[in-house]
Amino acid sequence: MLEHDIIIVGGGLAGCRAAVEIARKNPSLDVAVVAKTHPIRSHSVAAQGGIAASLQNVDPEDSWKAHAFDTVKGSDYLADQDAVEILAKEAPDVIIDLEHLGVLFSRLPDGRIAQRPFGGHSHNRTCYAADKTGHAILHELVNNLQRNGVKVYQEWYVMRLILEEGQAKGLVMYHILDGEIVVLRAKAIMLATGGYGRVFNTTSNDYASTGDGLAMAAMAGLPLQDMEFVQFHPTGLYPAGVLISEAVRGEGAYLINSDGDRFMAN
Structure with a gap:
C-alpha cells in the first residue's frame, strides 16, 4: 500500500498550484497529485x-x-x-x-x-x-512540481475516498491505461477536481470535466454548495462546443446573429 502525507485529487491549475505551495512551504511533506490526464492536458489549458x-x-x-x-x-x-x-x-x-x-x-x-x-x-x-494563458501557467506549475519533488499519478481515476471514523484516510484509484487498482493512504486529502460541464449536451468543457470529485464528496456525506451555478462560456461554436476566447470581445468584437444584428446590445 502506497502512502503520502498529502494527496491532491485533480491536476488542473488549482490542484497543481496547491501542490506547489505546500511542497515549497513544507519541503519535509510527501505530496502527491492524482490526475485523470497529464496536467498540461487538463481543462485549465482552455483558460486562454x-x-x-x-x-x-x-x-x-x-x-x-x-x-x-x-x-x-x-x-x-x-x-x-x-x-x-x-x-x-x-x-x-x-x-x-x-x-x-x-x-x-x-x-x-x-x-x-x-x-x-x-x-x-x-x-x-x-x-x-x-x-495561451492557461497553458503557460500549467507548463510552469508542472515544472515546479518536478522541481519540488511532488509525485504525479497521471492517467489515474479516483473511484472513491476511504473513510475511517468520518475522516478521509485515503482513496481507491485505477490506472486508465491498464485497469490496475491501487489504494493510496494519506494524512490529508484535497479535492481540486473541477466542474461537471460534461453532463450537458453542448459545452466547451473537455471530456474529463465529469464532476467526479463532487460525486465523491457527496458519497462521503459532505454538503455541496451552490451547485446551480455552472459556468457556460458566453462564446462558443454550436454544436461542436469549441470555445472562442473572451479576449475577442475584450478587444472589441461584437456578437451578431445570422441577420447581422447585435442581439445582445440591449
Missing part, C-alpha cells in the same frame, strides 16, 4: 484569456476596490463579498508570484506585465500570456 488583477500597469486609476465592485456587480450581487474582497486584494501578488514561478506573461513596451480590457471590467486589468 487571462487573469484579472489591479496591477495598475495600464490604468493607474484601477484599484482592488474597483475590481471587487466589478466582480460583485458581474455576479448580479450573488457573490460572497468577503471572498471577493480577498480575491481582489490578493490578485496582484498572485500574478507576481506566478511570474516568479516562471510564467511568461505578455509585456508592455517598457517591460511591465501587459493588461487588456475584458467583459465586465471597468479598467484594463487582465494579465495574459498571448492567447
